[in-house]
Amino acid sequence: MKSQAPALSVRDLKVIYQDQAGPVTALSIPVLNVSPGSLLAITGPSGSGKSTFLYAIAGLLRPSQGEVTWGGRILQTMPETIRDHWRRHTIGFVFQDFHLMPELSPLANVLLPASFENLSVSRALKERALMLLEGFGVPYKRASVVDLSRGEQQRVALARALLFDPPVLLADEPTASLDALAGEQVAQTLEDLSKQEGRTVIVVSHDPALINRIGTRFVLERGQARPAASMELVR
Numbered sequence: 625m626k627s628q629a630p631a632l633s634v635r636d637l638k639v640i641y642q643d644q645a646g647p648v649t650a651l652s653i654p655v656l657n658v659s660p661g662s663l664l665a666i667t668g669p670s671g672s673g674k675s676t677f678l679y680a681i682a683g684l685l686r687p688s689q690g691e692v693t694w695g696g697r698i699l700q701t702m703p704e705t706i707r708d709h710w711r712r713h714t715i716g717f718v719f720q721d722f723h724l725m726p727e728l729s730p731l732a733n734v735l736l737p738a739s740f741e742n743l744s745v746s747r748a749l750k751e752r753a754l755m756l757l758e759g760f761g762v763p764y765k766r767a768s769v770v771d772l773s774r775g776e777q778q779r780v781a782l783a784r785a786l787l788f789d790p791p792v793l794l795a796d797e798p799t800a801s802l803d804a805l806a807g808e809q810v811a812q813t814l815e816d817l818s819k820q821e822g823r824t825v826i827v828v829s830h831d832p833a834l835i836n837r838i839g840t841r842f843v844l845e846r847g848q849a850r851p852a853a854s855m856e857l858v859r
């Protein structure tokens with residue numbers, strides 16, 4: 625890992641969507657502090673705001689109100705291009721629906737974040753991408769990710785999230801498409817990324833096999849965190 629994980633601090637965070645019937649508060653978190661290197665699971669019913677929470681703390685979604693701070697940097701006051709660059713190198717994000725490019729190979733999908741940086745892909749970066757794909761057991765020589773199973777696609781998404789060796793990993797249902805064995809392997813990987821390597825890993829999941837490995841958890845219900853509205857989550 626290139627740099628130490630930054631602490632996460634959330635203040636007065638609200639995400640409000642305009643519905644036909646009026647405004648709907650999808651997320652409301654008054655205070656949340658997560659210390660560097662934490663391994664944290666978020667559960668809750670469908671529609672309770674879990675993906676919205678991950679988008680908001682990654683700076684992929686502008687909250688209606690409040691602040692998200694990573695290592696003292698307030699996302700809401702960072703200029704967009706600087707925030708995008710910062711995110712690529714700080715936060716690996718595994719999307720619930722993968723966000724893979726169907727016309728590209730597994731390797732090209734993993735290397736995609738480098739193309740957003742206008743970086744020519746160095747040999748070292750390509751080797752890292754291949755090492756990640758091999759490590760996750762993905763048949764990476766296929767011409768297109770469309771030819772992969774959903775579970776294999778899920779692991780391509782995880783490999784891509786780790787391309788730049790980010791100190792933070794946010795993963796939205798990362799074992800939902802995996803069978804028990806593959807799910808166990810990914811769960812172990814996520815645990816190691818935090819416990820062995822010191823990354824902050826925040827996982828949204830319904831998978832008991834994954835959640836049961838993670839000591840620190842909170843539940844989102846209708847956008848509100850339980851057990852506490854004000855939380856200090858330490859390693």
Ligand SMILES: Nc1ncnc2c1ncn2[C@@H]1O[C@H](COP(=O)(O)OP(=O)(O)OP(=O)(O)O)[C@@H](O)[C@H]1O
Binds near residue numbers: 673720
């Ligand atoms: N762009 C949007 N416009 C309006 N409402 C939205 C929008 N995005 C999300 N919502 C609503 O916000 C709420 C939270 O959605 P979110 O996707 O965060 O839930 P979730 O907990 O991740 O659900 P799931 O477990 O099904 O993935 C839902 O009621 C959803 O319909």
Ligand SMILES: [Mg+2]
Binds near residue numbers: 674675676720796
């Ligand atoms: Mg979701």
